[in-house]
Amino acid sequence: MTRRLMNWAAAAAIALLGWTSTPSQAQEWRGWNIHPPDYPVSKGMDRFTELVAQRSNGRLKLKTYHSAQLGQQDEAIQQMRLGSIDFAEFNLSPLNNLVASTQVLTLPYLFRDVEHLHRVVDGPVGDQIAAELEKVGIVPLAWYDAGARSFYTRNKVTKPEDLKGMKIRVQTSDLWIDLVKALGANPTPLPFGEVYTSLQSGVIDGAENNWPSYESTRHFEVAKYYITDEHSNVPEILAVSATRWRRLNDADKKLLKDAARESATHQRQLWAEREKVSRERVIAGGAVVTDLEDRSGWSALMKPVYDKYAADPKMADLVKQIRETK
Known part of the structure; x- marks a missing residue:
């Protein structure tokens, strides 16, 4: 290093040294x-x-x-x-x-x-x-x-309780790990390149990402249930x-x-x-999409995450400003 x-x-x-040129x-x-x-x-x-x-x-x-x-x-x-x-x-x-x-x-x-x-x-x-x-x-x-990131799984999910006990691939991040734990699932950090085979073999039960990533990696072939919870954007x-x-x-x-x-x-x-385009392609490829209109039941479970990551007064003020933005 x-x-x-x-x-x-x-x-x-x-x-x-190469930046010593005149404005012209x-x-x-x-x-x-x-x-x-x-x-x-x-x-x-x-x-x-x-x-x-x-x-x-x-x-x-x-x-x-x-x-x-x-x-x-x-x-x-x-x-x-x-x-x-x-x-x-x-x-x-x-x-x-x-x-x-x-x-x-x-x-x-x-x-x-x-x-x-x-x-x-x-x-x-x-x-x-x-x-x-x-x-x-x-x-x-x-x-x-x-893009907004949502969960996709091998078995259908329509509510947070359906994730309980599932092994969900996450990025190597404390916040992402705590997010998945708050939903009752088991966070499983894995390199992105290993997600397809891990879904295919059952090492993990699901993952999360945006539409273009879900489509371009062809993860929809091995985890066809996508729910638009949009937990991150x-x-x-x-x-x-x-x-x-x-x-x-x-x-x-x-x-x-x-x-x-x-x-x-x-x-x-x-x-x-x-x-x-990505959404249309995965649906044509067999993906089953559950569109959520009300995410309040999901967001209500995030209190431990906010208590841990937004308790600082400066962070809390930023959260307040964001929520009050019309």
Whole structure:
């Protein structure tokens, strides 16, 4: 790890040396993205780089390296903080240990729907969390969609009690483990690549994810019952390195923010379209979907989770602001 950090620091120093150009000279930026080029996030980032190039008359040249070409997410976060990656699109979960306030957006059953989510992150709450992230070297410019996550199982589930005793695959996260425990199920952390065979063999009884992931991994073939409990709807951030950001003039900062927000509108539309297509594909493939209109019985079981993760006054205030957002 020490050697890796030294390499990142050296790369950051080289990047800074290359940044001594005058404002009229072209600046070449490197961008990180974990997703393949045809993914809605990737297309959103491509729109961002196109808009920046157009509006700066080619002076700001941004290139996104898709498919984790510049390393995995934890590595990319460190590289951005050191200044050797200039912009990126990150999931919030790996940022939870860096900035505690990001955890509030991962709390279960917090958002009423995707429109409520957008109003929250595009408003004062999003600005507060962005300000905290900037302190650790990451400057969010816009919020992207990553979809609502729901449970899918080998046996039909229509209410929380049906999950009791089931082995449910979760991400390696204390919050996710506690969420599943609160529903009476047995959380089973597993690498994502092992979920299909584990469902197929009965090692686990279910998992949870969004529509595109459920469809693209073909998990619907081995766990055909999907219930739209939408326990999580965690947004992602399109961000730039604070090292780059602090060297920009106000006009270029506005240019980048405007382009990022326009790209977010584009990405959100693409995501909604992809969700619809994925849902149609899994139903055509034999999946049985239970649509929930009332999630109050599910959210009522989350008190232990909120007592543990939102008891701090600052977190409690953010939760209050989110719930009061109209």
